[in-house]
Amino acid sequence: MAICTAVVKQLQAIVGRKYVLDSREDLLCYSFDGTFAEFMPDLVVEPGSTEEVSAILKLANEHEIPIIARGMGSGLAAGTVPFGGGIVLPLNRMDAILEIDPLNMTATVEAGVITFDLQTAAECHNLFYPPDPSSIKHSTIGGNIACNAGGPRCLKYGVTGNYVMGVTAVLADGRIIKSGGKTIKNVTGYNFAQLFTGSEGTLGIITEAILKLVSKPHYVRTAVAAFDSLDDASRTVNAVLSAGIVPATMELMDETAIICIEEAMHLGLPVDKEAILIIEADGFDQDGVRHEIEAIARICQDTGASSVQVAKDEAERADLWRARRSVGPSLARRAPNKLGEDISVPRSQIPEAVRRIKEISRRLELPIVVFGHAGDGNLHPNILFDQRDPDQWDRVQRAVTEIFAAAVDLGGTLSGEHGVGTLKLPYLESDVGRISIEVQQLIKRALDPKGILNPGKALPLMEPSSHD
Amino acid sequence: MVVESPKPFPNMEVPTEDEYLYCIRCGACLYTCPTYRETVRETDSPRGRIFLARKLLDGSEEITPNLIEQMYRCLACGACNVACAVGNKPADIALQLRWLAQQVEPAGWKEVVFHKTLTRPGLMEAGTVPLRLYQLLGFRTVANALRITSLLPRQLRDMERQLPGIPARTARSQIAEVTPAMGEHRARVGFFLGCAQNLLFTEGSKATVRVLARNGNQVITPRSAQCCGMPAIGYGDWDALRAFARHNIELFEKLDVDFIVTDCATCGSSLKEYGHYLAGDPVWAERAADFSARVKDISEYLSSLELVKPAGRIKARVTYHDPCHLVRAQEVRDQPRQLLQMIEGLELVEMNEADWCCGSAGTQIITHYETSMGVLDKKMANVAATEPDYVASGCPGCQMQLTLGCKRSGIQADIVHPVQLLDRAYQDEQD
Ligand SMILES: Cc1cc2nc3c(=O)[nH]c(=O)nc-3n(C[C@H](O)[C@H](O)[C@H](O)COP(=O)(O)OP(=O)(O)OC[C@H]3O[C@@H](n4cnc5c(N)ncnc54)[C@H](O)[C@@H]3O)c2cc1C
Numbered sequence: 017m018a019i020c021t022a023v024v025k026q027l028q029a030i031v032g033r034k035y036v037l038d039s040r041e042d043l044l045c046y047s048f049d050g051t052f053a054e055f056m057p058d059l060v061v062e063p064g065s066t067e068e069v070s071a072i073l074k075l076a077n078e079h080e081i082p083i084i085a086r087g088m089g090s091g092l093a094a095g096t097v098p099f100g101g102g103i104v105l106p107l108n109r110m111d112a113i114l115e116i117d118p119l120n121m122t123a124t125v126e127a128g129v130i131t132f133d134l135q136t137a138a139e140c141h142n143l144f145y146p147p148d149p150s151s152i153k154h155s156t157i158g159g160n161i162a163c164n165a166g167g168p169r170c171l172k173y174g175v176t177g178n179y180v181m182g183v184t185a186v187l188a189d190g191r192i193i194k195s196g197g198k199t200i201k202n203v204t205g206y207n208f209a210q211l212f213t214g215s216e217g218t219l220g221i222i223t224e225a226i227l228k229l230v231s232k233p234h235y236v237r238t239a240v241a242a243f244d245s246l247d248d249a250s251r252t253v254n255a256v257l258s259a260g261i262v263p264a265t266m267e268l269m270d271e272t273a274i275i276c277i278e279e280a281m282h283l284g285l286p287v288d289k290e291a292i293l294i295i296e297a298d299g300f301d302q303d304g305v306r307h308e309i310e311a312i313a314r315i316c317q318d319t320g321a322s323s324v325q326v327a328k329d330e331a332e333r334a335d336l337w338r339a340r341r342s343v344g345p346s347l348a349r350r351a352p353n354k355l356g357e358d359i360s361v362p363r364s365q366i367p368e369a370v371r372r373i374k375e376i377s378r379r380l381e382l383p384i385v386v387f388g389h390a391g392d393g394n395l396h397p398n399i400l401f402d403q404r405d406p407d408q409w410d411r412v413q414r415a416v417t418e419i420f421a422a423a424v425d426l427g428g429t430l431s432g433e434h435g436v437g438t439l440k441l442p443y444l445e446s447d448v449g450r451i452s453i454e455v456q457q458l459i460k461r462a463l464d465p466k467g468i469l470n471p472g473k474a475l476p477l478m479e480p481s482s483h484d
Numbered sequence: 485m486v487v488e489s490p491k492p493f494p495n496m497e498v499p500t501e502d503e504y505l506y507c508i509r510c511g512a513c514l515y516t517c518p519t520y521r522e523t524v525r526e527t528d529s530p531r532g533r534i535f536l537a538r539k540l541l542d543g544s545e546e547i548t549p550n551l552i553e554q555m556y557r558c559l560a561c562g563a564c565n566v567a568c569a570v571g572n573k574p575a576d577i578a579l580q581l582r583w584l585a586q587q588v589e590p591a592g593w594k595e596v597v598f599h600k601t602l603t604r605p606g607l608m609e610a611g612t613v614p615l616r617l618y619q620l621l622g623f624r625t626v627a628n629a630l631r632i633t634s635l636l637p638r639q640l641r642d643m644e645r646q647l648p649g650i651p652a653r654t655a656r657s658q659i660a661e662v663t664p665a666m667g668e669h670r671a672r673v674g675f676f677l678g679c680a681q682n683l684l685f686t687e688g689s690k691a692t693v694r695v696l697a698r699n700g701n702q703v704i705t706p707r708s709a710q711c712c713g714m715p716a717i718g719y720g721d722w723d724a725l726r727a728f729a730r731h732n733i734e735l736f737e738k739l740d741v742d743f744i745v746t747d748c749a750t751c752g753s754s755l756k757e758y759g760h761y762l763a764g765d766p767v768w769a770e771r772a773a774d775f776s777a778r779v780k781d782i783s784e785y786l787s788s789l790e791l792v793k794p795a796g797r798i799k800a801r802v803t804y805h806d807p808c809h810l811v812r813a814q815e816v817r818d819q820p821r822q823l824l825q826m827i828e829g830l831e832l833v834e835m836n837e838a839d840w841c842c843g844s845a846g847t848q849i850i851t852h853y854e855t856s857m858g859v860l861d862k863k864m865a866n867v868a869a870t871e872p873d874y875v876a877s878g879c880p881g882c883q884m885q886l887t888l889g890c891k892r893s894g895i896q897a898d899i900v901h902p903v904q905l906l907d908r909a910y911q912d913e914q915d
Pocket residue numbers: 049050084085086087088089090091092095096107127148149150151154155156157158159160161162163164165166167168216217218220221222223341344345433434437470473509510511
């Protein structure tokens with residue numbers, strides 16, 4: 017679809033000419049996200065305020081132009097890829113940290129704030145914003161809320177949604193809705209802040225958020241446990257938790273992940289082992305934290321760890337996390353394409369989930385690397401392939417279907433933190449069921465009757481409502 | 485079976501598929517990119533640039549002026565190259581595509597600047613001082629060629645404000661061709677005197693030669709060195725770069741020196757790459773590799789010696805700015821700091837993000853004024869927080885930009901090459 021000149025002029029009047037992009041190069045650069053998917057938008061419009069977003073949406077709604085919200089485009093579900101065209105709406109200019117309120121322990125931020133910047137700002141006040149997606153420096157609060165992002169620390173601290181206290185969002189017709197606030201308790205009306213959480217840009221454009229902060233733990237210890245058997249490593253997760261210990265993180269990496277990251281970063285990780293776990297304990301009492309990491313080390317040894325090493329200082333710890341965050345990218349050299357999945361299972365099922373993924377990998381003769389947030393049951397099987405080879409691509413699709421089936425069979429779900437976007441849409445019904453989809457569509461229709469907000473993402477497209 | 489489609493640009497030097505195919509678009513480079521952080525626009529990001537490059541090189545996009553312009557918006561600071569866990573080098577790709585554009589359609593003005601002016605040091609030295617500067621950086625020709633006919637008044641003002649106090653005589657006319665070593669003879673070094681050092685930062689280079697000699701080095705400063713080639717790399721003229729390289733290699737081979745030392749971060753990064761740029765040339769590959777292996781930045785070279793402890797004291801707060809061409813291009817980070825810390829009384833105060841680009845990148849003040857100034861202002865906020873008496877940095881481009889930065893931000897600090905402070909500490913002992 018092409019957007020008529022009159023509308024473009026009005027958009028220019030709203031945001032200023034320099035923030036309406038239509039050159040081929042600009043459009044190309046907004047045609048992708050963190051996946052291999054691509055589609056050209058018709059226009060890119062960069063708003064600078066909630067009011068501008070409101071005016072843009074009012075206009076787009078009137079002309080039924082799709083609006084695709086975008087943060088830093090690190091999404092792994094092709095959620096910001098504008099299939100079908102329309103306007104891509106990057107929120108990046110709206111990147112002000114409006115307030116850190118130490119007494120109420122909240123942060124009020126614009127949607128385009130980079131998550132790492134919020135964390136740094138909170139730490140200046142001795143406060144802590146725990147959600148830590150591995151994309152922490154390349155994703156925004158808006159994107160994190162829209163995908164309900166997780167990360168290693170979710171095991172102890174929960175996901176982004178657990179920190180969303182209030183949201184300002186712009187509805188499809190341009191109305192601005194504010195929900196929630198700084199109060200800890202609030203049961204006045206439906207909890208819209210949580211409705212927008214995980215909505216993937218389909219219900220409204222999040223422009224501001226009030227987020228919960230917690231006290232920053234004073235002490236942190238991080239250990240790397242190496243295992244000769246992947247199975248032992250995944251069993252260790254349950255052994256630690258059932259001993260009544262809740263570490264901040266328990267991250268699993270298989271052999272290929274270790275090798276790739278070691279090649280990229282040279283940290284001296286054990287490349288001859290089948291798996292490692294990165295386990296972190298944190299808290300306010302130095303001895304308490306030390307006892308916890310020692311207890312964890314003992315359990316690891318009981319479950320078959322061949323070595324457990326505790327990072328000796330902050331620099332070593334920082335290196336480990338930098339390495340962990342780079343696992344995904346470091347796999348890239350192995351093949352021209354990489355599909356990172358995101359299944360989540362009840363954590364007691366982690367060992368079985370890992371076994372089944374490796375079995376699928378062997379049977380379909382596709383390298384599938386397993387790493388992820390094992391402590392909270394969230395795994396990222398990464399399939400390595402070359403999309404230009406039709407036979408491989410065919411096997412990739414079979415592998416995906418089988419991995420999802422395994423997750424659902426084990427009482428889990430398709431996506432723990434990346435969202436449905438486009439890539440998981442075909443599998444949605446098999447997970448949540450027909451009724452859930454119908455009810456979601458009713459909600460979608462109530463908020464966005466013309467279906468302009470990120471159409472075809474997260475939910476199957478539906479007919480426009482009849483009364484329009 | 486993978487079906488390969490025919491690639492465009494046959495018989496031209498283009499990045500290999502290996503250099504762009506593996507970008508998974510994770511976005512980890514965005515946070516490290518000064519232009520992206522300035523405009524928060526994907527087109528200004530390394531990921532955006534490598535995406536455009538891929539589209540061009542796999543034949544799905546045409547080569548257009550605007551696509552190439554995106555490659556020129558890159559500051560080539562190299563931060564993305566370091567950040568990428570995949571091992572991609574988006575900044576290098578941006579430079580390579582500039583060269584591709586030149587191969588497709590040679591730009592006439594480059595002939596004038598690179599092949600006629602910079603090959604003849606004498607010509608540059610002959611002009612009046614402001615003219616020298618314009619010729620040196622090819623400013624006016626560049627501006628004309630890029631059809632920037634009317635520079636903004638504040639842009640012109642800022643260009644003037646970039647200038648240090650302009651020396652009346654070039655460094656070449658003040659430094660002897662052979663400077664004898666003081667004390668025990670350690671090595672015979674060739675000094676590569678770069679254009680900017682020669683014309684604008686003469687005091688820095690005089691200090692370099694004195695400090696080298698003071699520490700037992702016989703210093704040979706050849707008269708007829710040509711441009712290191714970096715401006716040619718920046719403007720995508722690898723033919724010119726290679727011509728400079730061959731000339732300089734031959735010149736220094738004749739001098740029979742142990743090391744080739746330069747006090748310009750940019751020259752150093754270019755000289756160290758001669759081996760790379762001439763790798764495909766059967767006649768020159770080996771000679772170029774040998775040349776490059778001998779090249780050392782002054783701070784790198786001095787740190788490898790057991791230096792004479794300077795007796796002079798400098799009571800001052802100094803902050804150090806890492807030039808991109810030193811910290812990333814040559815991985816020289818600690819050495820300049822070590823030199824500064826040798827000086828009694830000097831307090832080295834680290835600024836935040838000392839290795840963040842200053843936005844100079846040669847001629848960005850002409851070609852991309854707004855972005856360049858935005859990047860500079862971010863840098864200066866970090867400089868200001870250290871309340872320095874001196875800002876030290878071993879790169880003339882950075883020094884010019886920081887000079888302007890101090891004026892824009894009202895910071896009262898002198899901009900110096902680290903070696904100048906060391907030299908002063910040696911000088912003081914003689915008083
Ligand atoms: C290397 C790597 C590691 C990752 N690790 C993790 C991880 O550990 N945990 C995790 O959860 N995810 C992870 N991700 C996935 C991704 O970073 C997250 O989904 C993140 O939340 C996306 O944020 P973004 O700002 O990049 O959003 P985008 O990718 O730009 O957008 C994602 C979705 O959110 C919508 N959206 C964005 N902003 C808004 C807004 N303001 N209002 C409404 N809708 C909006 C978009 O329309 C789209 O549907 C990782 C990705 C990569 C590449």
